[in-house]
Amino acid sequence: MGSYAVFLRGINVGGINIKMADLREALNACGFPDALTLLASGNVVLTSSLGAAVVKRECEKCLRAAFGYEAWVVVLDAGRVAELVEACPYPDDDRSTHTYITLSSDTAVLDELETAGAALDGAEQKRLGPEALAWLAPAGGTLDSPFSKITAKARFKSATTTRNLRTLVKVRDAAAALNTA
Structure with a gap:
């Protein structure tokens, strides 16, 4: 049985509003009985005997059926989320900056984003x-930042989503708690 973090793209923004209790109920009904939602931005931790790729496919199918929108998710092994949090060289937040992590289910898409970000004057990023x-x-100024504008382009929506580092810490901790329950 594996533990996974499921990150939904684009909910509770742009007219796609889903209550976390409804999201949890939908995932429970689709075969993920211990799905736990975090915050109101589409973060889920769950366990499954399915592999990450199948969890992704099943979650997207479930969300499309339950909520009637073109759902996209990124699924990571919970242990990998912990590794990414530890690998991030930037602070949780300070007075002048916020740390974000763009997650992708397609390495080539992330390669393209990394190249585009590296071309921006003064952009600070780390793979x-x-x-x-x-x-x-x-x-x-997150939404107005040049890199944020790049990540918002339609061609990236099926394979990426972005979370701040504080959210990933909460997801990591919830997944660890789920494993010990």
Whole structure:
């Protein structure tokens, strides 16, 4: 039985509103009885005997059926989330910057984002692995930051989602608690 973190793309923004209790109920009904939601931005931890790729496919199918939208998720082994948190060289947050990690289910897409970010003047980013890219944004200006605008492009939505480092710490901790329950 594996523990997974499931990160939904684009919910509770842009008109796709899903209550976390409804999300949990839908995932429970689709074969993930211990699914636990965190925060209101589409973070889930769960256990499954299925591999990560199958969990991704089943979660997307479930969300599309239950909520009627083009659902995309990134699924990572819970242990990998812990490794990414530890590998991030940036602080949780400070007065001037916020740390974000863009997660991807497609290495080639993340390669493209990394190249685009590296071309930006003054952008600070670090590749954490084939599925994750850490980057900094100015406090209060995340959505206006040049790299954030790149990640928001439609061609990246099926394979990526971004979370701040504080959220990944909470997901890591919830997954660890789920494993000990």
